[in-house]
Amino acid sequence: MRGVVMHGRGDVRVEDREVPRIVEPTDAVIKVEAACICGSDLWPYRGVDELAVPRAMGHEYVGTVVEVGGEVTGVEPGDFVVGSFCLSDNTCEICRSGFQSRCINGGFIGDTQAQYTRVPLADGTLVVVPGGKPEDEDVIASLLTASDVLGTGWFGAVAAGASPGRTIAVVGDGAVGLCAVLAAKALGAERVIAFSRHEDRAALAREFGADAIVAERGEEGAARIKELTGGYGAHGVVEAVGTQESMLQAIASCRPGGHVGYVGVAHGVSLPGDVLFRAEVSMLGGPAPVRRFLPDLIERILEGRINPGRVFTQRLPLEEAPEGYRAMDERRAIKVLLRP
């Protein structure tokens, strides 16, 4: 089969690889129907994360089950499934409390930009899409987002306390931030404010429900949020970048007693204790427990209530993955879908 492998900074190749087989009795193997490139894939692409050895890429996927291990009971060959990028047994105490991203037996999937992929802990990781594989490619694209980018934005919005009556600000206008805008609105937030200074992204933020766009950043950005919220700050802020600047901007934009949900993978972040102590905001973040939200997200997508697949501004055959990486790196594309 063909699959994407990163060899080093800026060096992504599509190569021949072994078709994965069942290894553990809790595995499933799926034929990947759609995959995509994540903002976090750009960290190694840009050399921020160094690779010691070549890495098979991809952790977002929808697909059709082709084979299951002897202990798998929840999915069967032929099922069209969405799975979280985090593997989970969905039965341990941590999973049952809704944090499948930290399953005590879990881990991460890591090679879905390929024609086939092996999904460990299939019963606790995969969710069957009712009605089978949708005919509409846009619905498949939206289901694909549930695997990570939407699920992550959704977690950020939940952690930020998005709900009726609340004003939610979103730091970061990448695909996760845009999905957080969609999520905050879908969760009933009264007002959603997106930080953006790129017209294409701001336009999609508005389409996803943003009521206001703020171009200022840092302290100026936070001051603008306070102006827009009677001097108090937002009730909740989603941080979807992962840098020191974006974290401090998120904290400063939030009112005391409010909530910051941070889902940008932290790079070089070090939070001063006195800033946290004075801010007095609830902070929750980390890898999103997408599995918690999947059934709800699938239902919302199939009913057409949300259309998160709009984040894919480019769709390419798997063979053209290197161009997809370039397009995202150069910010020509918000997010790139790959068709294996």
Added chain:
Amino acid sequence: MRGVVMHGRGDVRVEDREVPRIVEPTDAVIKVEAACICGSDLWPYRGVDELAVPRAMGHEYVGTVVEVGGEVTGVEPGDFVVGSFCLSDNTCEICRSGFQSRCINGGFIGDTQAQYTRVPLADGTLVVVPGGKPEDEDVIASLLTASDVLGTGWFGAVAAGASPGRTIAVVGDGAVGLCAVLAAKALGAERVIAFSRHEDRAALAREFGADAIVAERGEEGAARIKELTGGYGAHGVVEAVGTQESMLQAIASCRPGGHVGYVGVAHGVSLPGDVLFRAEVSMLGGPAPVRRFLPDLIERILEGRINPGRVFTQRLPLEEAPEGYRAMDERRAIKVLLRP
């Protein structure tokens, strides 16, 4: 009148000072019936916080109202009152959301180790004790704790999610940590684990409801908590010290999806973003919104359901405040009550 003034490292004096008068129409002046020395008073005493000018000390107090400003309607001369160390109007949006410690018009009281003190924003800061001044000195001592040390431990326990079925760990065996043990138990926690390696403090922790004492610290301490909780970590952890080590110990002791309530005033803390991201715990802390809890705490104390005044292992006349500071600095006393 007489009052405590800190002149520099290790230099605390009781001096003649002006009796405070009403300045703003929202002020009250109270005769301080009992005050005390806070662990945070030791930061300047030890020279960790440098003083540019001498500082009138004290922020915990119970007392009798002697005078009120023209706009005060909630308290009147003769009332026996407990007040928060944080001043609050108790009407702004932040106060109404339960974060009176960050009142948009608020601040901190700062000179209660004295015979009289002025309380700004009296209506929103003071709570009248039903039935007037208690005859029992131990009840007065317990009411005094509600002003900060108990209220702060209580906030830590609430932020840590203390409730039935939960295991709560407490980092720090100072008076705040001990009050957090009491609070976690009073809030219904199934199991409370206190970190301590001092027998007198461990004994009081047990009296306050601790089910287990862990002497290990740092990573070893966190590992011990995991051993005691089926490998998962505590559901919630209260951090009541304020150092880098104690914060990291608290985070490491908490299960993913759990809650860390940090109430130790942060000194030299810098939290690595990747540690927070991987831990995936909710973090909330800062100055305690004591006012939120005061009516409930007063009721519990008057009913004899909690006896937090036990943290005062030494009671001294105000004139002997310097000895009180020494006793706390040398850890001969857990907490010192001062009688003006």
